[in-house]
Amino acid sequence: MAVAEPESTARRRAPRVDAIRNREAIVEAAAAVLAEQGTAVDVREIARRSGVGMGTLYRHFPQKEDLVHTVLRKDFSEWAESARQAAIDAEDPWAALTDFYQQALTGYARHRAIMENFALTWSTPDLEGIQQLRLVVEQLRARATDLLRPGVTTDDLLLLLVSLGHAVQITDECRPQLWHRLLHISLDGLRADHHEPLPATIPLSM
Template sequence: MAVGGSDGESAGVTRRRAPRVDAIRNREAIIEAAADVLAEQGTAVDVREIARRSGVGMGTLYRHFPKKEDLVHTVLRKDFTEWAESARQAAIDAEDPWAALADFYRQALAGSARHRAIMENFALTWSTPDLDGINQLRVVLEELRVRAAGLLRPGVTTDDLLLLLVSLGHAVEITDECRPQLWNRLLHISLDGLRADHHEPLPGDAAPV
């Protein structure tokens, strides 16, 4: 009898430790609502708005994400990973190496303009790097640089391309409300400067992240 009772107790503990279906559903609803709100309003959003849209109480939200920063990081990591993989696949599928590089920048910057939280955090990527995010970008840009090697001016490195993306991301952040699409003009100027017909040596070295 004692053995049977022990088994029953163990099964009960296992059941209690397993995530409940409603808990999983609540977490997914919170993340989905947070993704929408962060894209619309940026990281300054009130978490009460996220709770309202997800249909859960504040207590439930805090059980899943004790700090607002935890929720923001989870959402941005998910959105950023999906975006980076999409950009990488688009670059792989493109036949023209220069068009692939230019389209990657346009897609990246247009995407950050539509997602306020990514736009706000994009400019911080270099000074306070999320190593996973940086590495995802570097993989894409390294592939693009290698493919376009004969079309790029001598000396251009993957870190040059990465820092250019972060810099233009900052330009999106500070100009998007007052002068939308100005970043597209700056991108055109920047891409022209990357072309191989510029032969003068580049100053200094690109510092790695």
């Protein structure tokens, strides 16, 4: 017969409500600050916006990198899901592909930390990050196979997103609409009426 755990022990083991609330406030504030200022932000600004002291912040996240990783993983997943949903809502396969890029790059432009880290995420894949996005792109490519020029791969579409993301990064403040023009040019180059064979590539291992 199991012995009931003393109530005082159960209370000690259960996370305190205020501790949970503080952690949520820290993550919420960090998400806003990282989107605005990028990963170089001072954690004191995060503590100030969340309404907690530095000691409380460090109890939950001993290293700044822990907090940044937590926020980016969450925000990246939400960003990928938002782009996926935009694609699902478009019934036409080409519109779905276009809407995916529009939604992804618009969200990218609004989140400086994602903008800074996306290329790094590509080179060091996170199963909850780039792999989630890869699945979305693979589905879009499969839907639009007959509309894409022969030889276009999922890696091509992902790397196009990376390169356009870099264009967003270097032009968004001075010429915020320029990436829309580059996206139009890039998508036009993916159409099936371009019959020239693409250069051979070595598949990326992920």
